Amino acid sequence: MGPMASPSFEVGRPTDLDHTLSRLLEKSIRRSTALDLESLCIVTAQRVWSLRADLHFLSHDGNLIDTACIATITALAHFRLPVVTVSGEDITIHPVTERVPVPLSLLHWPICVTFSFFGEDDDGEMVCVLDATAQEEALREGDMTVTVNKNGEVCQISKSGGVAVEAETLMKCARMAAQKVKGIDKLIAAALREDEVARNKGNLDWLKEGRSENER
Amino acid sequence: MTSSPLTPEISLNPLPQSDGSCQYTCPTSRTTILTSVNGPLEVRPKDELPNHATIEVIVKPGIGVAGVRETRLSSLIHSTLQSLILTNHHPRTLIQIVAQIVQAEDHTSLPLLLTPLLNCTILSLLIAGIPMRTVGWSVHLAVLQDTKKDIKGVEGQVFKLAKTGDGDAMETEGDEQIVVRNPNSEILSLAKSSHTLTFSKEGDVLLIESLECSQGSGGESADGQGWDITDFLKLAEEGKRICCEEGVEIVREALGDRKVF
Numbered sequence: 001m002g003p004m005a006s007p008s009f010e011v012g013r014p015t016d017l018d019h020t021l022s023r024l025l026e027k028s029i030r031r032s033t034a035l036d037l038e039s040l041c042i043v044t045a046q047r048v049w050s051l052r053a054d055l056h057f058l059s060h061d062g063n064l065i066d067t068a069c070i071a072t073i074t075a076l077a078h079f080r081l082p083v084v085t086v087s088g089e090d091i092t093i094h095p096v097t098e099r100v101p102v103p104l105s106l107l108h109w110p111i112c113v114t115f116s117f118f119g120e121d122d123d124g125e126m127v128c129v130l131d132a133t134a135q136e137e138a139l140r141e142g143d144m145t146v147t148v149n150k151n152g153e154v155c156q157i158s159k160s161g162g163v164a165v166e167a168e169t170l171m172k173c174a175r176m177a178a179q180k181v182k183g184i185d186k187l188i189a190a191a192l193r194e195d196e197v198a199r200n201k202g203n204l205d206w207l208k209e210g211r212s213e214n215e216r
Numbered sequence: 217m218t219s220s221p222l223t224p225e226i227s228l229n230p231l232p233q234s235d236g237s238c239q240y241t242c243p244t245s246r247t248t249i250l251t252s253v254n255g256p257l258e259v260r261p262k263d264e265l266p267n268h269a270t271i272e273v274i275v276k277p278g279i280g281v282a283g284v285r286e287t288r289l290s291s292l293i294h295s296t297l298q299s300l301i302l303t304n305h306h307p308r309t310l311i312q313i314v315a316q317i318v319q320a321e322d323h324t325s326l327p328l329l330l331t332p333l334l335n336c337t338i339l340s341l342l343i344a345g346i347p348m349r350t351v352g353w354s355v356h357l358a359v360l361q362d363t364k365k366d367i368k369g370v371e372g373q374v375f376k377l378a379k380t381g382d383g384d385a386m387e388t389e390g391d392e393q394i395v396v397r398n399p400n401s402e403i404l405s406l407a408k409s410s411h412t413l414t415f416s417k418e419g420d421v422l423l424i425e426s427l428e429c430s431q432g433s434g435g436e437s438a439d440g441q442g443w444d445i446t447d448f449l450k451l452a453e454e455g456k457r458i459c460c461e462e463g464v465e466i467v468r469e470a471l472g473d474r475k476v477f
Contacts, residue, residue: 002276004252004314006233011274054279056316058250059231 005060006134017064024065024158025055028110028147029072032155036105042084042091049081051104062133065145069112074188078195079104108149110156111184113177116140117163126169130180144173150185152178221373222397222462224335226470228343236344239318240336244373245328245400248319249336253344256309263310268303270310275333278317285326290315292330293337296414296423300338302347311346313337321401327410327427328401331356334414334423335463339470352422353463354414355455358399358407359443373397377450395451397458404429409443413455417464424452 001009001018009015029035040049053072057064080101083094118127119141129136137143142162147155154174159165221243231237234252241248256269263270273290276282293315301311315333322328334354341348376392396403404410407429414423428442 002274002314003254003312004231004234004250004276004316007254007257007312011272052280056276056278058316059233061233 001057005057009060020160021065021068024112024145024147024156025068025072027156027158028069028112029076032108032110032147034073034106034108034110034149034155035076036107039105040081043086047091051079060134062135062137063114063131065114066112066131069110069147070184070188073106073109073111074191076104077106077109077188077192108151108153109185109188110147110149111181112145112147113180114143114145115173115177117142117144117165119163126165128169128173130176144170146174146177148174148178148181150182152181154178223466224332226339226466228339228470234344236340236342236346238336238340238343240332240339241319242328242332242398244398245321246319247317247321247328247332249315249329249332250318251313251315251333251336251340253311253313253337253340253346255311255344255346256306257312259308259310264308265303267307269301269306269308271297271301271303272310272312273297273337274312274314276314276316277323278320279323285324289326289329289333292423292425293333296334296352297337297341299422300348300350300352300416301341302349305347313341325401325404327356327412327425328399328404330354330412330425331398334412339467342467342471343474350416350418351464351467352414352416353459353467354412354423355458355463356398357411357413357451357455358396358404359409359411359447359451360394360396360403360407373399375454377447377454393447395454408441411448411451411455413452413459415456415459415463417460419456419460421452421456 001015001021002011003009035051040051042048053075055068055072057068080096080103082096082101083099085092085094113130114132116129116132116136117140118129121127129140132140140162142159142165144157144159144162144165146157149155157170157174159170224243225241227239229237230239230250231252235254237250237252239248239250259270263272271294273294274282275286275290275293277286293313297313303311315337317323317329317333320329331354334352338352342351373396375395375397377395393408396407399407399410410427410429412423412425414421416422426443426448
Protein backbone atom coordinates (compact mmCIF):
# COMPACT_ATOMS: atom_id res chain seq x y z
CA MET A 1 0.00 0.00 0.00
CA GLY A 2 1.73 3.15 -1.15
CA PRO A 3 1.02 6.75 -2.02
CA MET A 4 -0.43 5.66 -5.36
CA ALA A 5 -3.65 4.54 -3.67
CA SER A 6 -3.97 7.73 -1.67
CA PRO A 7 -1.42 10.44 -0.83
CA SER A 8 -2.12 9.83 2.86
CA PHE A 9 -0.23 6.53 2.75
CA GLU A 10 3.45 6.97 3.34
CA VAL A 11 6.20 4.94 1.75
CA GLY A 12 7.69 2.13 3.75
CA ARG A 13 5.69 2.84 6.86
CA PRO A 14 2.87 0.36 7.38
CA THR A 15 -0.28 1.97 8.71
CA ASP A 16 -2.79 0.44 11.11
CA LEU A 17 -4.90 -0.33 8.09
CA ASP A 18 -2.06 -2.39 6.65
CA HIS A 19 -1.88 -4.57 9.74
CA THR A 20 -5.65 -4.93 10.00
CA LEU A 21 -5.84 -5.90 6.37
CA SER A 22 -3.16 -8.53 6.38
CA ARG A 23 -4.48 -10.03 9.61
CA LEU A 24 -8.03 -10.14 8.30
CA LEU A 25 -7.02 -11.70 4.99
CA GLU A 26 -4.88 -14.20 6.81
CA LYS A 27 -7.83 -15.12 9.02
CA SER A 28 -10.30 -15.18 6.15
CA ILE A 29 -8.40 -17.07 3.53
CA ARG A 30 -5.57 -19.00 5.14
CA ARG A 31 -7.03 -20.00 8.43
CA SER A 32 -10.42 -20.86 6.97
CA THR A 33 -8.55 -23.63 5.10
CA ALA A 34 -9.96 -22.44 1.81
CA LEU A 35 -6.85 -23.69 0.09
CA ASP A 36 -6.15 -27.38 0.40
CA LEU A 37 -2.55 -27.22 1.56
CA GLU A 38 -2.07 -30.95 1.12
CA SER A 39 -2.48 -30.58 -2.64
CA LEU A 40 0.56 -28.30 -2.71
CA CYS A 41 2.77 -31.07 -1.43
CA ILE A 42 5.02 -32.68 -4.02
CA VAL A 43 7.00 -35.17 -1.95
CA THR A 44 5.86 -35.69 1.62
CA ALA A 45 8.15 -34.03 4.17
CA GLN A 46 10.55 -32.97 1.42
CA ARG A 47 9.23 -30.74 -1.32
CA VAL A 48 6.25 -28.44 -1.39
CA TRP A 49 5.01 -25.59 -3.55
CA SER A 50 5.13 -22.15 -2.07
CA LEU A 51 2.44 -19.68 -3.08
CA ARG A 52 2.59 -15.97 -2.54
CA ALA A 53 -0.11 -13.43 -3.28
CA ASP A 54 1.07 -9.85 -3.82
CA LEU A 55 -1.62 -7.23 -3.36
CA HIS A 56 -1.11 -3.80 -4.89
CA PHE A 57 -3.53 -1.05 -3.95
CA LEU A 58 -3.85 1.33 -6.87
CA SER A 59 -6.70 3.60 -5.91
CA HIS A 60 -8.24 3.98 -2.47
CA ASP A 61 -11.86 5.01 -2.18
CA GLY A 62 -12.98 2.87 0.71
CA ASN A 63 -13.75 -0.78 1.36
CA LEU A 64 -10.20 -2.00 0.86
CA ILE A 65 -10.78 -5.20 2.83
CA ASP A 66 -13.62 -6.53 0.68
CA THR A 67 -11.88 -5.56 -2.53
CA ALA A 68 -8.61 -7.15 -1.47
CA CYS A 69 -10.41 -10.34 -0.46
CA ILE A 70 -12.33 -10.63 -3.72
CA ALA A 71 -9.16 -9.95 -5.71
CA THR A 72 -7.16 -12.57 -3.79
CA ILE A 73 -9.83 -15.24 -4.10
CA THR A 74 -10.26 -14.54 -7.81
CA ALA A 75 -6.50 -14.70 -8.35
CA LEU A 76 -6.27 -18.01 -6.45
CA ALA A 77 -9.13 -19.45 -8.47
CA HIS A 78 -7.56 -18.21 -11.70
CA PHE A 79 -4.09 -19.52 -10.91
CA ARG A 80 -2.87 -22.69 -12.58
CA LEU A 81 -0.11 -24.82 -11.13
CA PRO A 82 2.31 -26.66 -13.44
CA VAL A 83 1.93 -30.41 -13.43
CA VAL A 84 4.56 -32.37 -11.52
CA THR A 85 5.32 -36.02 -11.93
CA VAL A 86 7.27 -37.92 -9.34
CA SER A 87 8.92 -41.19 -10.21
CA GLY A 88 11.20 -42.48 -7.51
CA GLU A 89 13.73 -39.77 -6.76
CA ASP A 90 13.06 -37.76 -9.92
CA ILE A 91 10.73 -34.82 -9.85
CA THR A 92 9.74 -33.36 -13.22
CA ILE A 93 7.96 -30.04 -13.45
CA HIS A 94 6.24 -29.99 -16.80
CA PRO A 95 6.26 -26.61 -18.55
CA VAL A 96 2.91 -25.05 -19.39
CA THR A 97 3.46 -25.86 -23.06
CA GLU A 98 3.83 -29.57 -22.35
CA ARG A 99 0.98 -30.39 -19.98
CA VAL A 100 -2.14 -28.42 -19.20
CA PRO A 101 -1.53 -26.86 -15.78
CA VAL A 102 -4.03 -27.63 -13.07
CA PRO A 103 -6.05 -25.21 -10.94
CA LEU A 104 -5.50 -25.04 -7.19
CA SER A 105 -7.91 -26.99 -5.07
CA LEU A 106 -9.90 -24.25 -3.43
CA LEU A 107 -12.37 -25.90 -1.11
CA HIS A 108 -14.57 -22.84 -0.79
CA TRP A 109 -14.41 -19.14 -1.56
CA PRO A 110 -14.48 -17.10 1.66
CA ILE A 111 -15.52 -13.54 0.89
CA CYS A 112 -15.32 -10.58 3.25
CA VAL A 113 -18.24 -8.20 3.67
CA THR A 114 -17.63 -5.07 5.71
CA PHE A 115 -20.40 -3.16 7.46
CA SER A 116 -19.89 0.42 8.60
CA PHE A 117 -21.98 1.53 11.58
CA PHE A 118 -23.15 5.11 11.96
CA GLY A 119 -24.91 4.97 15.32
CA GLU A 120 -28.61 4.64 16.00
CA ASP A 121 -31.27 6.60 14.16
CA ASP A 122 -34.41 8.15 15.75
CA ASP A 123 -36.20 4.79 15.91
CA GLY A 124 -33.26 3.26 17.77
CA GLU A 125 -32.10 1.17 14.82
CA MET A 126 -28.46 0.92 13.88
CA VAL A 127 -27.57 2.57 10.59
CA CYS A 128 -25.22 0.30 8.68
CA VAL A 129 -23.68 0.83 5.28
CA LEU A 130 -22.21 -1.75 2.95
CA ASP A 131 -19.35 -0.95 0.57
CA ALA A 132 -18.51 2.39 2.20
CA THR A 133 -16.53 5.06 0.36
CA ALA A 134 -13.38 6.58 1.85
CA GLN A 135 -15.37 9.55 3.14
CA GLU A 136 -17.97 7.31 4.78
CA GLU A 137 -15.17 5.28 6.35
CA ALA A 138 -13.66 8.42 7.82
CA LEU A 139 -17.00 9.33 9.42
CA ARG A 140 -18.15 5.92 10.66
CA GLU A 141 -18.43 5.09 14.33
CA GLY A 142 -17.64 1.42 14.04
CA ASP A 143 -17.18 -1.39 11.60
CA MET A 144 -17.45 -5.13 11.36
CA THR A 145 -16.13 -7.58 8.79
CA VAL A 146 -17.90 -10.87 8.26
CA THR A 147 -16.34 -13.52 6.06
CA VAL A 148 -18.85 -15.90 4.56
CA ASN A 149 -18.74 -18.41 1.74
CA LYS A 150 -21.51 -19.00 -0.76
CA ASN A 151 -22.96 -21.83 1.33
CA GLY A 152 -23.69 -19.25 3.99
CA GLU A 153 -21.02 -20.57 6.37
CA VAL A 154 -19.35 -17.88 8.45
CA CYS A 155 -15.55 -18.24 8.39
CA GLN A 156 -14.59 -15.23 10.42
CA ILE A 157 -16.15 -12.26 12.18
CA SER A 158 -14.13 -9.29 13.27
CA LYS A 159 -15.45 -6.31 15.12
CA SER A 160 -12.72 -4.50 16.94
CA GLY A 161 -14.06 -1.69 19.08
CA GLY A 162 -16.21 1.07 17.70
CA VAL A 163 -19.81 1.71 18.55
CA ALA A 164 -21.68 -0.93 20.58
CA VAL A 165 -24.03 -2.96 18.39
CA GLU A 166 -26.90 -5.14 19.52
CA ALA A 167 -26.51 -8.85 18.95
CA GLU A 168 -29.69 -8.88 16.87
CA THR A 169 -28.24 -6.34 14.45
CA LEU A 170 -25.17 -8.51 14.10
CA MET A 171 -27.34 -11.49 13.19
CA LYS A 172 -29.11 -9.37 10.61
CA CYS A 173 -25.76 -8.24 9.20
CA ALA A 174 -24.47 -11.81 8.99
CA ARG A 175 -27.58 -12.90 7.11
CA MET A 176 -27.26 -9.96 4.76
CA ALA A 177 -23.58 -10.78 4.20
CA ALA A 178 -24.44 -14.37 3.30
CA GLN A 179 -26.89 -13.06 0.74
CA LYS A 180 -24.40 -10.55 -0.71
CA VAL A 181 -21.69 -13.19 -0.99
CA LYS A 182 -23.90 -15.30 -3.25
CA GLY A 183 -24.01 -12.41 -5.72
CA ILE A 184 -20.28 -11.73 -5.48
CA ASP A 185 -19.56 -15.43 -5.93
CA LYS A 186 -21.56 -15.46 -9.15
CA LEU A 187 -19.68 -12.38 -10.38
CA ILE A 188 -16.30 -14.04 -9.77
CA ALA A 189 -17.42 -17.28 -11.42
CA ALA A 190 -18.70 -15.36 -14.44
CA ALA A 191 -15.44 -13.42 -14.78
CA LEU A 192 -13.37 -16.62 -14.55
CA ARG A 193 -15.58 -18.36 -17.05
CA GLU A 194 -15.32 -15.46 -19.48
CA ASP A 195 -11.53 -15.50 -19.22
CA GLU A 196 -11.38 -19.24 -19.71
CA VAL A 197 -13.50 -19.06 -22.85
CA ALA A 198 -11.38 -16.21 -24.22
CA ARG A 199 -8.14 -18.07 -23.54
CA ASN A 200 -9.30 -21.29 -25.11
CA LYS A 201 -10.81 -20.00 -28.32
CA GLY A 202 -10.94 -22.82 -30.84
CA ASN A 203 -9.64 -25.35 -28.34
CA LEU A 204 -12.13 -27.96 -27.24
CA ASP A 205 -9.80 -29.84 -24.90
CA TRP A 206 -10.02 -27.31 -22.13
CA LEU A 207 -13.00 -29.01 -20.58
CA LYS A 208 -10.80 -32.01 -19.84
CA GLU A 209 -8.61 -30.07 -17.45
CA GLY A 210 -7.01 -32.02 -14.66
CA ARG A 211 -7.34 -31.55 -10.93
CA SER A 212 -4.55 -31.06 -8.43
CA GLU A 213 -6.13 -33.07 -5.62
CA ASN A 214 -4.26 -36.16 -4.60
CA GLU A 215 -5.87 -39.50 -5.05
CA ARG A 216 -7.16 -40.69 -1.73
CA MET B 217 -7.06 -5.60 -30.54
CA THR B 218 -4.20 -5.19 -32.96
CA SER B 219 -1.85 -2.27 -32.72
CA SER B 220 1.20 -1.07 -34.56
CA PRO B 221 4.46 -2.37 -33.09
CA LEU B 222 5.60 1.18 -32.55
CA THR B 223 2.61 2.89 -30.99
CA PRO B 224 2.10 2.23 -27.29
CA GLU B 225 -1.33 1.90 -25.74
CA ILE B 226 -1.83 4.84 -23.43
CA SER B 227 -4.69 5.47 -21.08
CA LEU B 228 -4.71 8.76 -19.25
CA ASN B 229 -5.97 9.37 -15.73
CA PRO B 230 -7.11 5.85 -14.88
CA LEU B 231 -6.74 6.63 -11.17
CA PRO B 232 -9.25 9.18 -9.88
CA GLN B 233 -7.47 9.64 -6.53
CA SER B 234 -4.21 11.03 -7.87
CA ASP B 235 -3.46 14.38 -9.48
CA GLY B 236 -2.26 12.74 -12.66
CA SER B 237 -1.91 9.14 -13.73
CA CYS B 238 -1.19 7.15 -16.83
CA GLN B 239 -1.15 3.55 -17.90
CA TYR B 240 1.28 2.67 -20.64
CA THR B 241 1.62 -0.62 -22.48
CA CYS B 242 4.61 -1.31 -24.66
CA PRO B 243 3.22 -2.72 -27.94
CA THR B 244 5.73 -5.55 -28.34
CA SER B 245 6.86 -6.75 -24.95
CA ARG B 246 3.44 -5.98 -23.38
CA THR B 247 5.20 -4.38 -20.43
CA THR B 248 2.49 -2.44 -18.63
CA ILE B 249 3.29 0.39 -16.27
CA LEU B 250 0.94 2.44 -14.15
CA THR B 251 2.18 5.73 -12.75
CA SER B 252 0.58 8.28 -10.50
CA VAL B 253 1.78 11.78 -9.73
CA ASN B 254 0.78 13.76 -6.69
CA GLY B 255 1.98 17.26 -6.17
CA PRO B 256 2.80 19.75 -4.99
CA LEU B 257 2.35 18.18 -1.55
CA GLU B 258 3.65 18.94 1.89
CA VAL B 259 7.23 17.75 2.21
CA ARG B 260 8.83 15.99 5.16
CA PRO B 261 11.09 18.48 6.94
CA LYS B 262 14.23 16.42 6.37
CA ASP B 263 13.68 16.39 2.58
CA GLU B 264 12.69 20.03 2.31
CA LEU B 265 14.72 22.17 -0.10
CA PRO B 266 14.58 25.94 0.51
CA ASN B 267 14.27 26.97 -3.14
CA HIS B 268 13.32 23.79 -5.01
CA ALA B 269 10.59 21.19 -5.00
CA THR B 270 11.65 17.75 -3.84
CA ILE B 271 11.04 15.01 -6.37
CA GLU B 272 10.34 11.56 -5.00
CA VAL B 273 10.22 8.57 -7.33
CA ILE B 274 9.02 5.22 -6.06
CA VAL B 275 9.16 2.20 -8.33
CA LYS B 276 7.07 -0.71 -7.11
CA PRO B 277 7.81 -4.14 -8.55
CA GLY B 278 5.07 -6.37 -9.90
CA ILE B 279 6.34 -9.33 -7.90
CA GLY B 280 7.81 -9.22 -4.41
CA VAL B 281 9.22 -6.29 -2.51
CA ALA B 282 11.36 -3.46 -3.87
CA GLY B 283 15.06 -4.16 -3.98
CA VAL B 284 18.24 -2.88 -5.56
CA ARG B 285 16.80 -3.02 -9.10
CA GLU B 286 13.87 -0.80 -8.20
CA THR B 287 16.14 1.65 -6.42
CA ARG B 288 18.32 1.81 -9.52
CA LEU B 289 15.32 2.40 -11.78
CA SER B 290 13.91 5.10 -9.54
CA SER B 291 17.25 6.89 -9.31
CA LEU B 292 17.55 6.87 -13.12
CA ILE B 293 14.04 8.29 -13.47
CA HIS B 294 14.72 10.78 -10.70
CA SER B 295 17.83 12.18 -12.36
CA THR B 296 16.08 12.41 -15.73
CA LEU B 297 13.11 14.25 -14.26
CA GLN B 298 15.30 16.55 -12.21
CA SER B 299 16.31 18.27 -15.43
CA LEU B 300 12.77 18.29 -16.85
CA ILE B 301 10.67 19.57 -13.96
CA LEU B 302 10.85 23.26 -13.09
CA THR B 303 11.46 22.57 -9.43
CA ASN B 304 11.97 26.23 -8.54
CA HIS B 305 8.29 26.93 -9.28
CA HIS B 306 7.13 25.11 -6.17
CA PRO B 307 9.82 25.52 -3.52
CA ARG B 308 9.44 23.58 -0.23
CA THR B 309 7.00 21.11 -1.68
CA LEU B 310 7.03 17.48 -2.72
CA ILE B 311 6.27 16.04 -6.12
CA GLN B 312 5.58 12.39 -5.54
CA ILE B 313 5.74 9.91 -8.39
CA VAL B 314 4.78 6.28 -7.92
CA ALA B 315 5.35 3.81 -10.72
CA GLN B 316 3.85 0.37 -10.46
CA ILE B 317 4.98 -2.40 -12.76
CA VAL B 318 1.70 -4.07 -13.62
CA GLN B 319 2.88 -6.59 -16.17
CA ALA B 320 6.26 -7.44 -17.59
CA GLU B 321 7.71 -10.19 -19.74
CA ASP B 322 10.77 -10.26 -17.59
CA HIS B 323 10.48 -8.60 -14.20
CA THR B 324 14.24 -8.64 -13.78
CA SER B 325 15.23 -6.91 -17.01
CA LEU B 326 16.20 -3.31 -16.40
CA PRO B 327 16.38 -2.14 -20.05
CA LEU B 328 12.93 -3.54 -20.87
CA LEU B 329 11.36 -1.68 -17.97
CA LEU B 330 13.15 1.65 -18.17
CA THR B 331 11.66 3.02 -21.41
CA PRO B 332 8.01 2.33 -20.50
CA LEU B 333 8.62 3.69 -17.00
CA LEU B 334 10.09 6.95 -18.30
CA ASN B 335 7.46 7.52 -20.98
CA CYS B 336 4.62 6.73 -18.62
CA THR B 337 6.02 9.02 -15.92
CA ILE B 338 6.41 11.92 -18.32
CA LEU B 339 2.82 11.54 -19.54
CA SER B 340 1.42 11.45 -16.02
CA LEU B 341 3.47 14.54 -15.09
CA LEU B 342 1.88 16.36 -18.03
CA ILE B 343 -1.59 15.29 -16.90
CA ALA B 344 -0.90 16.34 -13.32
CA GLY B 345 0.01 19.82 -14.55
CA ILE B 346 3.48 19.84 -13.03
CA PRO B 347 5.46 22.70 -14.61
CA MET B 348 8.10 21.27 -16.92
CA ARG B 349 10.88 22.83 -18.92
CA THR B 350 10.14 20.60 -21.88
CA VAL B 351 8.90 17.09 -22.53
CA GLY B 352 11.05 14.09 -23.19
CA TRP B 353 10.56 10.74 -24.82
CA SER B 354 12.49 7.56 -24.43
CA VAL B 355 13.22 4.82 -26.91
CA HIS B 356 14.81 1.43 -26.45
CA LEU B 357 16.99 0.17 -29.29
CA ALA B 358 18.61 -3.23 -29.53
CA VAL B 359 21.50 -3.84 -31.90
CA LEU B 360 21.43 -7.41 -33.10
CA GLN B 361 24.42 -9.64 -33.21
CA ASP B 362 23.71 -11.97 -36.07
CA THR B 363 22.56 -10.00 -39.06
CA LYS B 364 21.86 -13.14 -41.06
CA LYS B 365 19.50 -14.61 -38.56
CA ASP B 366 15.84 -14.29 -39.45
CA ILE B 367 13.87 -12.43 -36.89
CA LYS B 368 10.16 -12.90 -37.02
CA GLY B 369 7.36 -10.64 -35.94
CA VAL B 370 9.32 -7.42 -35.90
CA GLU B 371 8.11 -5.89 -39.17
CA GLY B 372 8.16 -2.15 -38.93
CA GLN B 373 10.42 -2.17 -35.89
CA VAL B 374 13.65 -2.74 -37.74
CA PHE B 375 15.96 -0.29 -39.37
CA LYS B 376 19.48 -0.75 -40.63
CA LEU B 377 22.56 1.28 -40.01
CA ALA B 378 25.65 1.10 -42.20
CA LYS B 379 28.56 -0.18 -40.19
CA THR B 380 31.77 1.76 -40.27
CA GLY B 381 34.70 -0.42 -41.19
CA ASP B 382 37.38 -0.67 -38.52
CA GLY B 383 39.95 -2.16 -40.86
CA ASP B 384 39.82 -5.57 -39.28
CA ALA B 385 39.97 -8.12 -42.09
CA MET B 386 38.87 -10.88 -39.78
CA GLU B 387 35.55 -9.18 -39.25
CA THR B 388 33.09 -11.47 -40.93
CA GLU B 389 29.96 -9.55 -40.08
CA GLY B 390 28.02 -7.77 -42.78
CA ASP B 391 28.50 -4.09 -43.35
CA GLU B 392 25.10 -3.34 -41.92
CA GLN B 393 23.79 -3.78 -38.45
CA ILE B 394 20.19 -4.41 -37.60
CA VAL B 395 18.58 -2.25 -34.97
CA VAL B 396 15.25 -3.20 -33.46
CA ARG B 397 13.02 -0.66 -31.74
CA ASN B 398 10.97 -1.73 -28.72
CA PRO B 399 12.50 -5.20 -28.60
CA ASN B 400 10.81 -7.83 -26.49
CA SER B 401 12.81 -10.12 -24.24
CA GLU B 402 13.22 -12.70 -27.02
CA ILE B 403 14.87 -10.19 -29.35
CA LEU B 404 16.84 -8.62 -26.54
CA SER B 405 18.36 -12.00 -25.81
CA LEU B 406 19.82 -12.02 -29.34
CA ALA B 407 21.12 -8.48 -29.06
CA LYS B 408 24.71 -7.38 -29.02
CA SER B 409 23.96 -4.18 -27.22
CA SER B 410 20.91 -2.48 -25.80
CA HIS B 411 20.51 1.29 -25.68
CA THR B 412 17.88 3.27 -23.84
CA LEU B 413 18.00 6.80 -25.19
CA THR B 414 15.96 9.70 -23.89
CA PHE B 415 15.79 13.01 -25.67
CA SER B 416 13.90 16.18 -24.97
CA LYS B 417 11.52 17.65 -27.54
CA GLU B 418 14.33 19.97 -28.65
CA GLY B 419 16.71 17.09 -29.24
CA ASP B 420 18.86 17.40 -26.14
CA VAL B 421 20.11 14.23 -24.53
CA LEU B 422 18.47 13.51 -21.19
CA LEU B 423 19.54 9.95 -20.54
CA ILE B 424 21.70 7.32 -22.15
CA GLU B 425 21.64 3.91 -20.57
CA SER B 426 23.54 1.46 -22.71
CA LEU B 427 24.36 -2.12 -22.02
CA GLU B 428 26.63 -4.44 -23.83
CA CYS B 429 25.30 -7.95 -23.85
CA SER B 430 26.55 -11.31 -24.90
CA GLN B 431 24.20 -13.34 -27.02
CA GLY B 432 21.53 -15.21 -25.18
CA SER B 433 21.89 -13.37 -21.92
CA GLY B 434 19.20 -10.75 -22.56
CA GLY B 435 21.23 -7.95 -21.14
CA GLU B 436 22.45 -9.92 -18.16
CA SER B 437 26.12 -10.35 -18.96
CA ALA B 438 28.65 -8.94 -21.37
CA ASP B 439 31.14 -10.61 -23.66
CA GLY B 440 33.56 -7.73 -23.53
CA GLN B 441 33.34 -6.80 -27.21
CA GLY B 442 31.74 -3.43 -26.73
CA TRP B 443 30.53 -1.32 -29.60
CA ASP B 444 32.00 1.14 -32.02
CA ILE B 445 31.63 4.77 -31.01
CA THR B 446 30.89 5.98 -34.56
CA ASP B 447 28.18 3.34 -34.87
CA PHE B 448 26.81 4.47 -31.57
CA LEU B 449 26.70 8.10 -32.67
CA LYS B 450 24.71 7.11 -35.74
CA LEU B 451 22.40 5.12 -33.53
CA ALA B 452 21.99 8.08 -31.20
CA GLU B 453 21.19 10.30 -34.19
CA GLU B 454 18.46 7.87 -35.21
CA GLY B 455 17.22 7.68 -31.62
CA LYS B 456 17.02 11.45 -31.51
CA ARG B 457 14.93 11.47 -34.68
CA ILE B 458 12.56 8.86 -33.20
CA CYS B 459 12.17 10.71 -29.90
CA CYS B 460 11.81 14.19 -31.34
CA GLU B 461 9.48 13.33 -34.21
CA GLU B 462 7.57 10.16 -33.46
CA GLY B 463 7.73 10.36 -29.67
CA VAL B 464 6.44 13.91 -29.56
CA GLU B 465 3.72 12.95 -32.05
CA ILE B 466 2.63 10.08 -29.77
CA VAL B 467 2.48 12.43 -26.77
CA ARG B 468 0.47 15.01 -28.77
CA GLU B 469 -1.96 12.37 -29.95
CA ALA B 470 -2.36 10.87 -26.47
CA LEU B 471 -3.08 14.22 -24.90
CA GLY B 472 -5.52 15.03 -27.68
CA ASP B 473 -7.32 18.28 -27.11
CA ARG B 474 -5.69 18.88 -23.71
CA LYS B 475 -3.43 21.68 -24.84
CA VAL B 476 -0.43 21.11 -22.65
CA PHE B 477 2.35 22.10 -24.97
